[in-house]
Amino acid sequence: MIILDAKYIALAQMAVGGGLMGMAYALVAYGFQLTYAAGKAVNFGQGELVMLGAFAGISLAGTGLPYWVSVLGAMVAGAVLGWFVERVAVRLALKQHNEGWILLTIIVGLFALSSVENIWGRDDRPFPAPWPAGALDFFGISVTWPELAIAMGAMGIMTLVELAKRYTMAGIAVQAVSADPEAAELCGVRSRSAISLSWAVSGAAAAFAGTVIGPVTTVGPTMAAALTLKAFSVAVVAGLDSGFGLVIAGIALGAVENLSGYVLGSGWREAPGLILLILALALRPQGVFGKKIIRKV
Amino acid sequence: MLNVENLRAGYSGDDAVRGISLEVAEGSCVALVGANGAGKSTLAKALCGLLIPRGGRVFFDGKEITGLPASEVARRGLCLCPEGRRVFGPLTVEENLFLGAYPRLPSFGPFRRAASGDLKRIYRMFPRLGERRLQQAGSLSGGEQQMLAIGRVLMARPRFMVLDEPSMGLAPVVVKEVFEAIRSLHASGMTILLSEQFAKIALALSDRAYIIERGSVVLEGASKGLAKNPAVMAAYLG
Amino acid sequence: MFTGVDLGLRENTAERIVRIVLFIALGALPAFWHGQYALGLLTLMAVYGVLLIGLDATVGYLGQVNLAQAALFGLGAYASALAVQAGAYFPLALLAGIIAALLPGAALALPALRLEGPQFALSTLSFATLSVIVLNESETITHGALGLSIVRPSLFTVALDARGFYWLCLVLLFMSWWVSQILLKSRFGLSIEALRDSPTATDALGIGTLRHKVLAFAWGSALAGLAGALHALNFGYLQPAAFGYDLMVMLLLGVVFGGRRSQWGAFAGAAVVAMLPNLLSNRTLFSGLVSSGCVLTLVPILRSLISRRVPAFKEAAPAVAMAVALALSLFASNVEEWRKGIFALFLFAAVVGLPDGLAGAFASALHRLIRFTPDPLPPATGGIRSAGISVSKPLQVFKLSKSFGGVRAVDNVSLDIGQNEILGLIGPNGSGKTTFINVVSGLYAPDSGSVEIAGTRPLPGSLMSAFSAGAARTFQNLQPFSGLTALESILVCQHDGGKSEAMGWLRMVALEEKARQRCSELSYGDLRFLEIARALATRPRLLMLDEPAAGMSKPDIARLVDLIASIKCAGVPILLIEHHQDVVAELCDRVAVMDGGRLIALGTSAQVRRNPKVIEAYLGADEEQTSVQGTSEPQLC
Structure with missing residues (x-):
């Protein structure tokens, strides 16, 4: 085994830790892709959904329910909220073909934030999780159980949804609606229900992300805004309409973030990611892995 | 089986369909013939719920279906095979076909068995679809896509098929093949409303026809008689 | 029915009077409403007023979801505070604030050129987040989260007290309001609104997209910087956190609640934003x-x-x-x-x-x-004048091809249009006619082949370049400037001439009476005519009409035929795509027929109508007949 310089080990440690956290960004970004595919809209308040999911999980666990049950409960809450956002903030604006939905999803998120501040308080809280305390060691790089849970959980949910998209009629119908809503209607698919379903699944994924991020960081109202931006960056860089590349972009952003926090100072954590995002948008608006858009008249 | 009374419909601007009445009896094949821009596709969309009519009424099996959403109309057995085929490009041929049967398949359970009989029937009818069942629909040729679109409608076990411009953009040889398929469907008893710009071939296939010009019916009658009528030609090239 | 009281006043005059009264009242308020607290609120309102008038330029007029205004406000504030620390005079401190916001703000217009709604909103949000990070972390300069304190310098020799500073803010608000109003009602402002409604049409009609977007962002950001400078000089203490997400949401609240595309709306929004927390x-x-x-x-x-x-x-x-x-x-x-x-x-x-x-x-x-009382409209003057006869052909297309995926939408088409000619382009659905016009007008770049408009070769795939060569077009799917009136729609397209000439174009399409109506209120047929007038107002050397009669009623079609004939008489050559065969027969000198992307026939209307290939393209082949497709040369009649 090669013994590496301690400095490089520390950097690698940072990169791995960030990359694992980046899987959570990828999961939230995956939620963006789901709703964008179905109805060409995303929730600018998705970070608030993550936060609400985390708080719902904390409260459920606080009543003495086992961890897994509270995670499931949080996901149900997230699904209901995702559906709600689509219903009140997106449907009308999209029917009128305007971009009011961007404002409206920001607004609904703001209300959620305020509710959380008043119901659960402004302070950060720990998220109780039944993970063992120690860490696993891979060639000198340690990975804690909660970090591993993020990666496994994110991969698990994404795989599950992808399988459902392929192997259930509901999933195939959602894909059909995103390819051609009118033709899907002609097959008897109610495109509105398919869009609602995508938003519910997207909300559930966000809430799940909250319950796995919680044990690593802490849970508080401030986590929301930054998460939206990061997940959205991941989705846009990967391409809002393509599944491929999401995980890579998520891991890359998480790693870059941690490394720049380590090298430049914790306040600068997010800066390089944002610069990369702006560059990516400027150079390839359709996303690094996305398809080119043809302008239609 | 289908009764349309004084239907008016359009997108923006003037009505593209200006008060069309028509009737299709069970088991018959009726053609809508006219140049492009005459309003045939608008009529087809308004019948099937993709477009809310501005006036008039549509009855299917004696029940009014005017203004119902397309998914509801399809569930009642009136199925449109749309202009331009509109297959789901990113999905496989087989997934496209299963979607045709969507209303009667379980949303979250295993669904293959429930539709396997229909699937076999379609593959017998269009063997090339069977050969390409796992290929993406977007990668099929135009003719194959048209067959897939027809197959998708048949998966729904429709009682009434509306075919909108099945020949559009296809090479003549392929058009012939597609129309052969439509002819055999008709022979097996399917009720068909065929909207088609190629008058000759549509009139040869159908029992009765309506000639549409600028959103109105200008001529109607038995197809054989119309095929010899010079007014049909006038509807196209003035 | 009650139709309203007639004051015998023009709306503009009335608005001006009310606005001046408002400002006199606001100026007089401190005399009656004592107390530092009230004065502070009023000052805050004036500062937010400047900021929101700026935000309205991008969010309202340009219609872009701009989430960076709060950060630009912060950059302006910090820049002027730092300038004061460095010993700058009062006006210089204001200038520093303006410049610090203007430059990055104008740069934000660049992503706006290529990005659609959510992606653009994200790019501004990233910029905003990045700015706050930089302010927070450049501790040696900004003191980070600890905050930056300054003492307000005197204005020239006058040391401003709170009341004096309020009046200064009020004057600057008045000026920002006034200049914005002039700017946004000018041709520049109209162009911005046109851009919002249809960027494709503005490009095709030669109203530059880049220039106008950059200028709109620059103006909006300059106001953000000015407001920021005033904010810094007002409070004398700055913290980066104050310019984050919360403020941005408040500002959006202000603009949307007050009313977009209106300085009054921005002012009302500023009042709400300033007062609400205190309420x-x-x-x-x-x-x-x-x-x-x-x-x-x-x-x-x-x-x-x-x-x-x-x-x-x-x-x-x-x-x-x-x-x-x-x-x-x-x-x-x-x-x-x-x-x-x-x-x-x-x-x-x-x-x-x-x-x-x-x-x-x-x-x-x-x-x-x-x-x-409505603004008087000048009498209509002018008429169609072609941009001058040139020696070269108005349009020469050589072996043009364009594919989408595997479909050859336009396949090796060569065509030309002579001086003073109407060339009809017909063919069944999906035969490639619109794609042909889209390539010629520069919306798409061709895969191969060349286009020459009036002797110049425009850059492939550039609407602006095709326009500069002399092409103007209408669209099959209408591209109206919904927020503008009929008259304004013409004014933005005119590159010379004034209102009375614009009225002349409207008279030509019989829309003189509806000059003051917004395009969103015009009927579909009127909009079709307006699109032709818009294209004519650019004085094209080649006019391309894409299905002008689609969806029109019979009497309108008759009017359209007369109009097109008169355009031809005035010497403007026309490429006409049309489904109505009688229109084509009546107007076109020659008719080109496309099928499956290829040109299958070219000749007079009567000739192509007898051509068996054309008949087959429309009616389909006889069952017995075998395929005759495959020849690439058009059959000349």
């Missing part, structure tokens, strides 16, 4: 206000219940939101804690229920009560 501290007053808002949102619900309809979502949702806000204002233990939530509810009710904001709702109510 929350007075619970009785606040719940009174919320209940009256609640009652207002009930009106549309009652109206629909009276006409026995179930209230639609956009009628019911604002009332629900306001009811929740009312419940919070009555029962929450600490209303100020719920500040963001209450903002959110207000904003929700405003976006859904009052799409035009307070100013819009007020203006439409006012127009019901008062009739203003």
